[in-house]
Amino acid sequence: METSSGTGMTAGVKQSETLLRLGTLSLIYIMAFSARMFSVIRYESIIHEFDPWFNYRSAQVLVKDGTYAFWNWFDYRSWYPLGRVVGGTVYPGIMYTAGLMYHAVHALGFPHVHIREVCVLTAPIFSGLTAIAAYLSAAEAHSSGAGLFAALLVSIVPGYMSRSVAGSFDNEGVAITALITSFFTFMRAVNTGSIAWMSIASLAYMYMVSTWGGYIFIINIIPIYVLVMLLLGRYSHRLYVAYSGFYVLGTLLSMQIRFVGFNAIQSKENLGALGVFGILNLYVFSKWLNSFLSPRLFRQILSLFLILVLSIAAIFMGWGLSTGFFGPWEGRFYTILDPTYASKYIPIIASVSEHQPTAWNTYVMDLHFLLFFFPVGLYYVVCNITDVNLLLLVYASFAAYFSGVMTRLMLVLAPAATLISSIGLSTILSKAVASLRSPAALKHDTKSTTSLESATSSTGGRSSGGGRDKTRGKATAPSGSSNLSRPSSVSERKFRFSGEISVLIIGFICVSLWSYIRHCLWMANHHYSSPSVVMQVSDNTYWDDFREAYYWLSQNTEENAKVLSWWDYGYQIAGMANRTTIVDNNTWNNSHIATVGRALNSPEKKANLICRKLDADYVLILFGGYSGYSSDDIAKFLWPVRISASVDPSVKESEYLSKDGQYLIDEDNAGPAFKKSIMYRLSYYRFDEVKRGYGPPMDRARNAPAPSKPIRLRYFEEAFTTSHWIVRIYRVKKPSVRGWI
Numbered sequence: 001m002e003t004s005s006g007t008g009m010t011a012g013v014k015q016s017e018t019l020l021r022l023g024t025l026s027l028i029y030i031m032a033f034s035a036r037m038f039s040v041i042r043y044e045s046i047i048h049e050f051d052p053w054f055n056y057r058s059a060q061v062l063v064k065d066g067t068y069a070f071w072n073w074f075d076y077r078s079w080y081p082l083g084r085v086v087g088g089t090v091y092p093g094i095m096y097t098a099g100l101m102y103h104a105v106h107a108l109g110f111p112h113v114h115i116r117e118v119c120v121l122t123a124p125i126f127s128g129l130t131a132i133a134a135y136l137s138a139a140e141a142h143s144s145g146a147g148l149f150a151a152l153l154v155s156i157v158p159g160y161m162s163r164s165v166a167g168s169f170d171n172e173g174v175a176i177t178a179l180i181t182s183f184f185t186f187m188r189a190v191n192t193g194s195i196a197w198m199s200i201a202s203l204a205y206m207y208m209v210s211t212w213g214g215y216i217f218i219i220n221i222i223p224i225y226v227l228v229m230l231l232l233g234r235y236s237h238r239l240y241v242a243y244s245g246f247y248v249l250g251t252l253l254s255m256q257i258r259f260v261g262f263n264a265i266q267s268k269e270n271l272g273a274l275g276v277f278g279i280l281n282l283y284v285f286s287k288w289l290n291s292f293l294s295p296r297l298f299r300q301i302l303s304l305f306l307i308l309v310l311s312i313a314a315i316f317m318g319w320g321l322s323t324g325f326f327g328p329w330e331g332r333f334y335t336i337l338d339p340t341y342a343s344k345y346i347p348i349i350a351s352v353s354e355h356q357p358t359a360w361n362t363y364v365m366d367l368h369f370l371l372f373f374f375p376v377g378l379y380y381v382v383c384n385i386t387d388v389n390l391l392l393l394v395y396a397s398f399a400a401y402f403s404g405v406m407t408r409l410m411l412v413l414a415p416a417a418t419l420i421s422s423i424g425l426s427t428i429l430s431k432a433v434a435s436l437r438s439p440a441a442l443k444h445d446t447k448s449t450t451s452l453e454s455a456t457s458s459t460g461g462r463s464s465g466g467g468r469d470k471t472r473g474k475a476t477a478p479s480g481s482s483n484l485s486r487p488s489s490v491s492e493r494k495f496r497f498s499g500e501i502s503v504l505i506i507g508f509i510c511v512s513l514w515s516y517i518r519h520c521l522w523m524a525n526h527h528y529s530s531p532s533v534v535m536q537v538s539d540n541t542y543w544d545d546f547r548e549a550y551y552w553l554s555q556n557t558e559e560n561a562k563v564l565s566w567w568d569y570g571y572q573i574a575g576m577a578n579r580t581t582i583v584d585n586n587t588w589n590n591s592h593i594a595t596v597g598r599a600l601n602s603p604e605k606k607a608n609l610i611c612r613k614l615d616a617d618y619v620l621i622l623f624g625g626y627s628g629y630s631s632d633d634i635a636k637f638l639w640p641v642r643i644s645a646s647v648d649p650s651v652k653e654s655e656y657l658s659k660d661g662q663y664l665i666d667e668d669n670a671g672p673a674f675k676k677s678i679m680y681r682l683s684y685y686r687f688d689e690v691k692r693g694y695g696p697p698m699d700r701a702r703n704a705p706a707p708s709k710p711i712r713l714r715y716f717e718e719a720f721t722t723s724h725w726i727v728r729i730y731r732v733k734k735p736s737v738r739g740w741i
Contacts, residue, residue: 024148025135029128032155035521036124036165039529043542045120045167048531050568050585052169053575056119058086059095059169063102063115070095071258077580078570079592080562081615088258089588093211094174098122123164123173130164131155133180134419140187141389142423145430149422152513154180156520159366159414162528172411175212180415182208182218183395186246187388193238198245205246206253209260216269217402217412222246223276225394230283234387240284247277266320267327282309339405347646348590351639354408363403365527366410368519369512370417377424389423396420429509432502533572535629543627546572549620549727552720553577557618564616564732566600566633566640567593573620582614594647597640600633600679601656607678608715611732618719619730623683624701626690626725632701637679638663666705675707678716682730685711685718690725 039048047056062070071087078084102118131151139147154160163172185201188194209215226243229235251273254264264270285305290298320326334341335349339357342350349355363371378396381389396416403413497505530536533546553563554577562580563573570584583593599610600621611619624632638653645651655673658664667675674680684707688697696708716730 048167146426153418158523178208189242202249347642373421377420545722545726550576565620597644625699628700
């Protein structure tokens with residue numbers, strides 16, 4: 001009778017715990033979604049930044065014209081006169097995700113929902129799913145308590161929120177969900193040896209491949225993890241089933257993405273996964289031979305077999321490299337290994353701000369107190385390595401290195417930091433809470449620990465030789481390895497804090513979490529929720545120069561007008577003004593971008609000739625000298641110079657600098673070539689008419705005197721300047737019938 005009542009109470013407690021976890025996860029999902037809505041509340045429902053505008057245009061084509069039209073879409077409004085075959089040059093995952101949600105909403109009886117609203121809310125919706133994936137990953141690697149911490153931390157961590165606020169319809173907004181889901185499902189496959197979980201991991205990896213080029217991170221981290229498992233003597237049949245099936249099925253599925261195709265096996269970035277696949281199968285083959293051959297015969301056969309296999313592999317690699325079967329290393333790969341590589345050899349990559357090395361203050365702002373608990377979590381993971389949390393350790397280690405090389409990869413470190421930190425938080429908090437229990441509870445725990453230790457020692461000899469558990473799908477480990485999916489509670493209960501220290505620890509964690517939540521919400525509100533097309537000057541003042549300029553283009557220029565600008569603004573011009581651009585953010589053709597850069601850094605007559613050769617009708621530039629906008633084209637002008645110099649040897653960067661090698665704008669010190677360039681002349685044209693106060697006109701963005709003499713234009717004419725002079729549009733003068741301008 002007592003047993004049945006005790007069992008009922010235990011079931012009731014478990015049911016209550018399950019409901020509590022579900023309720024907590026639901027609240028975390030709501031918080032993750034709500035924290036990303038500041039941009040919609042403060043501004044409006046609008047697409048942010050630059051790349052999301054192309055994704056939005058692509059999603060429009062997909063839902064309006066269908067899949068076949070999307071795959072065969074030739075975008076003649078970009079990269080004029082070359083154009084772009086969109087279907088074969090894009091990761092389509094985010095477009096299809098938005099398209100499926102759009103059709104689902106319409107099927108539920110909301111036909112008036114526009115695809116723009118779906119695109120705006122896609123990233124916030126997936127942020128909640130990321131929190132759930134983080135919970136499952138940490139729970140699989142450690143405990144459900146760590147899982148709840150991981151869900152809370154990752155839901156609002158600024159490093160991830162930077163690409164997942166409402167309106168940020170960028171690939172990373174859904175790719176991070178796929179990244180964590182891929183790692184969780186693979187951990188589950190390793191923990192169970194289940195073919196079903198291996199298949200789910202392959203599907204998650206396929207979705208990751210369809211959304212972001214960062215899939216290279218997964219297909220390299222998992223093989224490194226498998227190699228580490230082999231080196232540590234932690235091989236198991238579960239590992240073989242998980243990785244072998246994942247590599248074969250995942251590679252086949254990834255090849256179905258048109259943009260990837262055979263690059264899944266031909267790209268050098270993927271060769272490591274193939275090599276580990278071969279090593280793992282050789283290891284299994286050697287164990288099989290060793291099971292029925294004598295040691296001497298085994299060594300002889302294995303040596304001959306290894307020589308044969310290595311010879312075939314060397315011949316295959318030599319053939320692949322000599323014939324070009326294996327593609328070249330990408331510039332971003334070299335940049336990850338050598339942060340100075342891009343600035344030396346590929347200026348188009350170095351010109352992107354998010355490809356610069358990460359500053360220390362970025363770690364503080366994007367991770368906050370995770371900087372302190374990340375090492376704590378690493379300590380507890382290293383102290384109690386299991387087959388599952390070893391994957392988190394490998395992931396976090398490489399993510400920490402890559403984040404220092406490239407600012408953009410903070411996005412990869414943020415989830416790893418939350419997962420590892422959650423293990424540290426959960427372990428310390430569990431110890432502190434356990435130390436505050438009543439003496440009777442402590443005495444009971446001591447007895448339980450003693451009995452558990454004795455039971456472990458009495459059964460340790462039987463389990464050390466290997467075998468298979470009665471539990472379906474789980475095998476016991478051979479000698480020297482551990483297949484426990486969670487750390488041992490015995491070792492955790494050996495050390496306890498005093499009551500005073502426990503109270504201090506609990507209080508410190510609560511204060512830290514409260515400070516973390518406040519910091520994350522502040523970052524979301526003030527740093528990551530401002531769309532690049534609208535600028536907030538004060539609490540009640542907004543500047544809308546970008547949309548003002550794009551609206552003017554759409555209403556006052558011919559439908560087939562071509563606009564020349566630096567590549568940063570190509571997607572926005574095509575998306576909002578619906579006009580043809582010469583270059584855009586895809587940056588696939590370096591020589592074409594260099595030609596545009598040459599036009600911007602050339603004297604007026606030569607620039608007009610280049611613009612007419614490109615059939616450009618208008619030139620659009622950004623200028624912040626009047627408003628104080630610091631991210632204008634003059635601030636980034638040296639990059640068009642360097643990129644054009646990589647193609648045209650006649651361009652010398654030193655000619656655009658002052659005599660002492662500085663980049664200055666005032667008339668007395670600016671480089672001679674810089675003062676003659678149309679970037680300089682179009683930026684400061686008529687600027688002397690709007691000077692403020694006495695003295696020479698001042699460039700407020702650079703706090704330096706601007707040219708005081710009036711600039712006269714001959715080959716270009718001003719067409720439109722926005723209210724705050726941030727966007728300036730000039731018409732390219734065409735020769736008359738007699739060839740005069």
